[in-house]
Amino acid sequence: MTSTDEKWLEKKISRRSMLKITGASAAGAAVLASGMGGVAKAFGFDILEDDATAQNKVKFYGKHQSGITTDTTTHVYFASLNVLVGSQSELQELFKTWTPLAVRLMNGEQLEEASPGVFTPPDDTGEAAGLDASNLTLTFGVGPSLFANKKFGLSAKRPSELNELPHFPKDQIADQFSGGDICIQACADDPQVAFHAVRNLVRAASGKVTLKWTQTGFTSTPKEKDKKATPRNLFAFKDGTVNPSPKSDIDMNEVVWVQPNESQSWMASGTYLVVRKIQMHLETWDRTSLKAQEDTFGRHRDSGAPIGKKNEFDEVDLDSKDATGNPHISADSHMALARKVKDRILRRGFSYASGLIDETGAYDAGLLFISFQKNPQQFINIQNALGRADKLNEYITHRGSGVFACFPGVQKGSYIGEKLFSAF
Amino acid sequence: MTSTDEKWLEKKISRRSMLKITGASAAGAAVLASGMGGVAKAFGFDILEDDATAQNKVKFYGKHQSGITTDTTTHVYFASLNVLVGSQSELQELFKTWTPLAVRLMNGEQLEEASPGVFTPPDDTGEAAGLDASNLTLTFGVGPSLFANKKFGLSAKRPSELNELPHFPKDQIADQFSGGDICIQACADDPQVAFHAVRNLVRAASGKVTLKWTQTGFTSTPKEKDKKATPRNLFAFKDGTVNPSPKSDIDMNEVVWVQPNESQSWMASGTYLVVRKIQMHLETWDRTSLKAQEDTFGRHRDSGAPIGKKNEFDEVDLDSKDATGNPHISADSHMALARKVKDRILRRGFSYASGLIDETGAYDAGLLFISFQKNPQQFINIQNALGRADKLNEYITHRGSGVFACFPGVQKGSYIGEKLFSAF
Ligand code: HEM
Ligand code: HEM
Numbered sequence: 001m002t003s004t005d006e007k008w009l010e011k012k013i014s015r016r017s018m019l020k021i022t023g024a025s026a027a028g029a030a031v032l033a034s035g036m037g038g039v040a041k042a043f044g045f046d047i048l049e050d051d052a053t054a055q056n057k058v059k060f061y062g063k064h065q066s067g068i069t070t071d072t073t074t075h076v077y078f079a080s081l082n083v084l085v086g087s088q089s090e091l092q093e094l095f096k097t098w099t100p101l102a103v104r105l106m107n108g109e110q111l112e113e114a115s116p117g118v119f120t121p122p123d124d125t126g127e128a129a130g131l132d133a134s135n136l137t138l139t140f141g142v143g144p145s146l147f148a149n150k151k152f153g154l155s156a157k158r159p160s161e162l163n164e165l166p167h168f169p170k171d172q173i174a175d176q177f178s179g180g181d182i183c184i185q186a187c188a189d190d191p192q193v194a195f196h197a198v199r200n201l202v203r204a205a206s207g208k209v210t211l212k213w214t215q216t217g218f219t220s221t222p223k224e225k226d227k228k229a230t231p232r233n234l235f236a237f238k239d240g241t242v243n244p245s246p247k248s249d250i251d252m253n254e255v256v257w258v259q260p261n262e263s264q265s266w267m268a269s270g271t272y273l274v275v276r277k278i279q280m281h282l283e284t285w286d287r288t289s290l291k292a293q294e295d296t297f298g299r300h301r302d303s304g305a306p307i308g309k310k311n312e313f314d315e316v317d318l319d320s321k322d323a324t325g326n327p328h329i330s331a332d333s334h335m336a337l338a339r340k341v342k343d344r345i346l347r348r349g350f351s352y353a354s355g356l357i358d359e360t361g362a363y364d365a366g367l368l369f370i371s372f373q374k375n376p377q378q379f380i381n382i383q384n385a386l387g388r389a390d391k392l393n394e395y396i397t398h399r400g401s402g403v404f405a406c407f408p409g410v411q412k413g414s415y416i417g418e419k420l421f422s423a424f
Numbered sequence: 425m426t427s428t429d430e431k432w433l434e435k436k437i438s439r440r441s442m443l444k445i446t447g448a449s450a451a452g453a454a455v456l457a458s459g460m461g462g463v464a465k466a467f468g469f470d471i472l473e474d475d476a477t478a479q480n481k482v483k484f485y486g487k488h489q490s491g492i493t494t495d496t497t498t499h500v501y502f503a504s505l506n507v508l509v510g511s512q513s514e515l516q517e518l519f520k521t522w523t524p525l526a527v528r529l530m531n532g533e534q535l536e537e538a539s540p541g542v543f544t545p546p547d548d549t550g551e552a553a554g555l556d557a558s559n560l561t562l563t564f565g566v567g568p569s570l571f572a573n574k575k576f577g578l579s580a581k582r583p584s585e586l587n588e589l590p591h592f593p594k595d596q597i598a599d600q601f602s603g604g605d606i607c608i609q610a611c612a613d614d615p616q617v618a619f620h621a622v623r624n625l626v627r628a629a630s631g632k633v634t635l636k637w638t639q640t641g642f643t644s645t646p647k648e649k650d651k652k653a654t655p656r657n658l659f660a661f662k663d664g665t666v667n668p669s670p671k672s673d674i675d676m677n678e679v680v681w682v683q684p685n686e687s688q689s690w691m692a693s694g695t696y697l698v699v700r701k702i703q704m705h706l707e708t709w710d711r712t713s714l715k716a717q718e719d720t721f722g723r724h725r726d727s728g729a730p731i732g733k734k735n736e737f738d739e740v741d742l743d744s745k746d747a748t749g750n751p752h753i754s755a756d757s758h759m760a761l762a763r764k765v766k767d768r769i770l771r772r773g774f775s776y777a778s779g780l781i782d783e784t785g786a787y788d789a790g791l792l793f794i795s796f797q798k799n800p801q802q803f804i805n806i807q808n809a810l811g812r813a814d815k816l817n818e819y820i821t822h823r824g825s826g827v828f829a830c831f832p833g834v835q836k837g838s839y840i841g842e843k844l845f846s847a848f
Contacts, residue, residue, distance in 0.1 A: 074615075077777070118715040125710055126660025126725060127775075130646025130653055176782055191498075191615075192644035195658075195777045199787075203710050211785055216778050220616035222554025229554055234619075236550025286549055286627050291542040301550060351551075353501070353619045354640050354778040358600055361635055363623075 048100045049412075051107040055132040056189065060106045062409040063269050064257065067137030068346070068372050069246035072231070073187040076217040076350045077194040078275060078368060080143075080180025080402055081202065081209040088152045092421050094205055098140070099415040101204055105197045108133030111204075125203065127196050134190035136197055139183075140416050141273050141404025146181040157420060159264045161375045162272070162405050168398065169388045177277045177400025180212040185273065185370070191216070213400065215277055217350025217368040230304060230312065234280050234351050234365055235395070237297055238304035241312055242335075244346050255344045258374045258408075266419035269408035271372045274345075274379045277400025279357075280366040285395050296391040298333030306335070334392040340385045343378040345371040366396065376403050472524045473836075475531040479556040480613065484530045486833040487693050488681065491561030492772070492796050493670035496655070497611040500641040500774045501618040502699065502792060504567075504604025504826055505626065505633040512576045516845050518629055522564070523839035525628055529621045532557030535628075549627065551620050558614035560621055563607075564840050565697050565828025570605040581844060583688045585799045586696070586829050592822065593812045601701045601824025604636040609697065609794070615640070637824065639701055641774025641792040654728060654736065658704050658775050658789055659819070661721055662728035665736055666759075668770050679768045682798045682832075690843035693832035695796045698769075698803045701824025703781075704790040709819050720815040722757030730759070758816040764809045767802040769795040790820070800827050 050059045058066050085091055104111055108131070111124035147158035164179070184201060188194040195216075202209060222229040230238040244251035253259060258267045285293070294300055294307060304312035308320045308328030318336055320328045329336050353365035371379055386392070407417045474483045482490050509515055528535055532555070535548035571582035588603070608625060612618040619640075626633060646653040654662040668675035677683060682691045709717070718724055718731060728736035732744045732752030742760055744752045753760050777789035795803055810816070831841045 118718070119713045121711055122660075122714045122717075122725070125658075125706070127656045127658050128644075129656060129660065129726065130648065131644055190644050191642040191777075192656075192775065195789075199706065199710075206710075211780055211787075214779055214787075218615040220552075220555055220614050224554065232551045232553060232616075234549075234551050236546075236548075236553065282549070282623065286623075286630075287545055289543045290546045293546075294542070301546070302553065351616065353615075355638055356635055363635075363638075365619075 048103040050103065051109070054107050054109075056135050057108060057133040058106060058135050058137050060103045060138075060410065061412050064409040065139050065270075065406055066106070066409075067139035067185050067187050068256065068271060068348070068406070069252060070137050070187070071135075071228075071246075072219055072221070072348060073135050073137070073189045073194075074218055074220065075188055075191045075194045076368065076370075077186045077191075077198050077214065078217065078370070079184045079186070079198045079202070079214045080212040081182045081184070082212050083146065083149075083152075083181040083209055085208045086151050088154065088421065090208065091146075091152055092417075094208055095140075095417040096415045097204055098201055099410065101201060102138045102140075102416065105200065106133060106136050106138060108136070108193075111200060125196065125199055128190075128193050131190055131193050134188040134193040136186065136188040136193055138197060138201075139185040139187075139273065139406055141183045141185075141406040142417070142420070143180050143183065143402060143404050145179060149181070154420070157264060157266065159267055159405060161263060161377060162403065163376070165274070165376070165401055165403050166380065168383050170393055171398045171401075173401045174399055177213050177215070179402055180404075182209065183273065183275070183402060183404040191218075215352060215368050215400070216354065217352045219350050233349075233367055234282060234353065235285055235293070236301055237293075237299060238312060239349065239367075240347060241299075241304055242316070244344055246346065252346075255378070256346050256372045256374055262374060266422075267405060267408070268419075271374055271406050272376045272379075273402075273404045273406050274369075274371045274373070274376060275400070275402045275404075276367075276369040276398050277352075278367045278369050279364070279397045279399050281395050281397070282363050282365055288395075295330055295333060296395070298329035298335035330391070332389045332391050334386065334390055337386050337390050338382055341381045343373075343381045345373040345378050345382060347371050366399075372406070379403075472527040474527065475533070478531050478533075480559050481532060481557040482530060482559050482561050484527045484562075484834065485836050488833040489563050489694075489830055490530070490833075491563035491609050491611050492680065492695060492770070492830065493676060494561050494611070495559075495652075495670075496643055496645070496772060497559050497561070497613045497618075498642055498644065499612055499615045499618045500792065500794075501610045501615075501622050501638065502641065502794070503608045503610070503622045503626070503638045504636040505606045505608070506636050507570065507573075507576075507605040507633055509632045510575050512578065512845065514632065515570075515576055516841075518632055519564075519841040520839045521628055522625055523834065525625060526562045526564075526840065529624065530557060530560050530562060532560070532617075535624060549620065549623055552614075552617050555614055555617050558612040558617040560610065560612040560617050562621060562625075563609040563611075563697065563830055565607045565609075565830040566841070566844070567604050567607065567826060567828050569603060573605070578844070581688060581690065583691055583829060585687060585801060586827065587800070589698070589800065589825055589827050590804065592807050594817055595822045595825075597825045598823055601637050601639070602826060604826055604828075606633065607697065607699070607826060607828040615642075639776060639792050639824070640778065641776045643774045657773075657791055658706060658777065659709055659717070660725055661717075661723060662736060663773065663791075664771060665723075665728055666740070668768055670770065676770075679802070680770050680796045680798055686798060690846075691829060691832070692843075695798060695830050696800045696803075697826075697828045697830050698793075698795045698797070698800060699824070699826045699828075700791075700793040700822050701776075702791045702793050703788070703821045703823050705819050705821070706787050706789055712819075719754055719757060720819070722753040722759035754815070756813045756815050758810065758814050761810050761814050762806055765805045767797075767805045769797040769802050769806060771795050790823075796830070803827075 144162050147154050186194040186197040219231045221231045230240050233239040244255045256271050258270050260268045306316045349369045355364045357364045571578050610618040610621040643655045645655045654664050657663040668679045680695050682694050684692045730740045773791050773793045779788045781788045
């Protein structure tokens with residue numbers, strides 16, 4: 001062994017000793033060192049803590065999962081997974097394994113090597129080394145297919161509202177962008193941090209899950225003075241103007257968070273995530289007059305104001321008419337139709353623009369629509385209201401789809417999804 | 425006309441008046457208003473200025489194009505286009521049209537409407553409104569196919585060094601990620617700004633160009649104290665350690681900038697861009713021991729130091745041996761092979777990770793390798809040295825390719841590529 005090799009070894013050992021001392025890290029490390037399962041329980045997950053000193057860090061523990069009411073970040077890496085393991089207990093182990101890793105990823109920590117040797121693959125894939133937590137959030141959910149799969153014995157736990165979404169008029173959903181047993185929504189202000197998180201979670205479950213589909217997205221928030229303005233989608237319209245306020249408990253309890261007795265008991269404080277990969281036909285849009293664009297949404301493009309009003313947050317009056325007696329906002333505009341039903345949802349979407357759609361040479365661009373609601377029916381009702389009538393239909397095509405039950409938040413000492421397995 | 429419509433009109437008119445007054449904007453606006461060609465020359469391009477007051481702005485005018493020695497930004501949107509027009513003069517018009525637009529995009533300005541009506545499509549697609557210049561750079565180049573196309577009458581202007589890249593061992597180049605008559609490399613610290621730039625340039629040339637292929641990429645630069653550290657690629661290795669310094673004129677004149685008489689005269693102060701879309705097989709890599717990973721590159725992963733050394737920038741000694749007499753750095757490591765030839769290139773690549781490769785479920789992830797050199801042969805020589813031997817080959821597959829002659833920089837009053845058409 002050369003002196004350099006020795007130095008290398010020393011470094012590994014001292015890193016390990018450090019892990020031993022801090023304890024916190026050791027739990028995660030031990031899980032990693034021994035593969036999934038087994039050790040996790042012995043160590044107990046409560047050792048891992050949110051690191052209060054970490055830069056740009058969102059808390060992992062809490063009543064609710066992160067990434068739902070958390071401020072939107074610039075990037076998302078959304079992943080849908082299928083589960084390969086054959087039993088409920090193995091599924092449970094999967095979430096146990098992920099828990100300390102999720103804490104550490106959200107702390108911006110490396111999933112450090114536990115072994116001093118260099119003859120094994122590193123525990124952390126390493127590309128996020130030196131980057132901070134970047135406001136990483138991780139949101140885990142389970143899809144209807146997980147409950148339908150007999151080997152997990154969870155059919156009695158399926159919330160009656162968790163079903164595959166119906167086919168909507170004009171849908172062109174491709175299997176390659178749809179469904180999945182589990183979703184992980186990783187949001188961060190750095191694209192490499194978001195990707196790193198999913199990659200390492202999937203890797204820690206190697207052989208136990210497989211990737212079904214993934215999608216990256218971004219959203220750029222303009223600054224207006226010191227305030228964050230509403231971001232614009234790729235049709236240049238402010239997107240998210242009328243949205244329940246993530247800061248308001250009243251709004252969130254009404255719209256997003258499942259209340260006790262509103263669903264299966266394990267879903268209390270959880271929510272449902274609907275994801276739609278919606279292609280936006282930029283080429284067609286870009287040939288459309290500003291007037292027709294504004295009529296499509298029922299809002300002005302630049303200001304975001306309802307047509308006939310001046311400012312973005314001016315009250316919407318669907319009955320207001322211009323001098324010729326025509327309504328300012330047409331009845332088949334996206335906004336008018338979306339308001340036809342009383343249901344509300346929390347929209348938290350991202351744009352995507354990556355490559356071309358091979359056959360057509362059109363931009364592979366659009367909206368990774370993500371909404372949270374206490375019942376997927378809220379989304380379904382709105383989507384049905386949009387239906388065939390929505391003027392927007394001419395410019396978009398729904399190509400991917402998923403619905404997932406997102407667990408409540410994790411308490412220290414517990415693990416992601418614990419209530420799904422324990423609650424009655 | 426309602427009072428609201430009047431207000432809308434007023435707003436448009438006052439915006440137009442403003443454009444008239446500033447003059448600078450009017451040139452661009454006029455080009456937009458009248459479609460491509462014709463007006464551009466009448467107005468003259470010299471009216472448009474780099475806006476010294478713009479936030480996070482890179483200069484458009486200069487001896488060299490931006491995006492080559494400019495500090496790397498977080499995002500790239502790389503686009504390769506084919507030209508549809510049928511004559512040299514129309515091709516020339518294309519670049520004339522793009523020039524004022526490029527200045528304005530790099531100023532972070534909107535390509536404002538010139539017409540007060542709302543019955544035409546807006547001149548700017550609008551999604552970057554409110555975002556600043558975000559260090560946008562635009563780099564334009566022309567590929568060998570443009571010179572091969574008889575209708576442009578440019579065959580005598582083709583630099584003898586500009587040829588389609590040869591087939592390299594193990595290449596699996598797909599036509600859908602290859603070639604193109606023109607490239608636009610848009611780099612920015614905001615993904616929406618980079619995309620917006622390409623979208624609006626392509627749109628301003630609607631019917632005259634068509635998108636051949638595009639690729640997004642990102643690179644996350646860790647901060648070490650106040651210094652920028654070398655970013656890591658998706659194999660977690662610091663990438664860019666040994667690179668000629670973009671700040672050194674000596675390096676750049678030797679490696680990157682075509683000197684007078686080194687190529688066709690129109691290429692003086694220009695350079696050649698090589699782009700390779702290289703898939704990195706993350707799944708295989710992540711199962712590989714740290715030792716094998718480090719041997720692949722000839723460097724340590726965490727520190728970036730040459731094997732046998734301690735720090736990233738320690739001198740590389742290919743002959744140094746460990747106690748058992750084995751070389752620290754194996755002869756078929758990526759680094760050792762890349763150093764076999766004396767040629768140098770300026771590497772300025774980005775990672776990509778977007779979706780899965782359908783058939784396999786593997787990550788569609790890798791390196792959008794981009795290098796600049798005064799002669800593509802520099803790249804070819806290095807790639808040939810890597811050849812079949814490079815240990816890295818086991819973990820990567822080249823899937824896309826392109827080579828483009830990037831014009832020298834634009835002087836005020838001139839336009840992108842002017843010398844290609846005027847020089848003898
Ligand atoms: C690419 C597809 C879509 C685009 C570009 C889009 C864009 C917009 C825009 C610009 C607005 C007005 C500003 C705002 O209040 O945020 C809006 C409002 C809204 N959208 Fe969409 N949307 C899309 C798809 C959907 C879908 C699939 C749903 C749900 C089924 C939906 C539900 C809503 C709701 C509920 C509102 C608020 C309406 C109100 O109460 O005023 N949108 N959308
Ligand atoms: C996915 C593909 C590739 C990866 C992951 C990769 C990664 C790396 C890494 C980690 C280094 C060492 C650190 C540094 O000096 O930057 C390096 C060095 C280098 N690479 Fe690559 N590289 C790839 C492809 C290429 C290609 C296609 C070329 C050119 C044909 C190339 C040329 C070089 C050169 C010239 C060096 C510097 C060698 C020296 O002088 O020390 N690389 N690369």
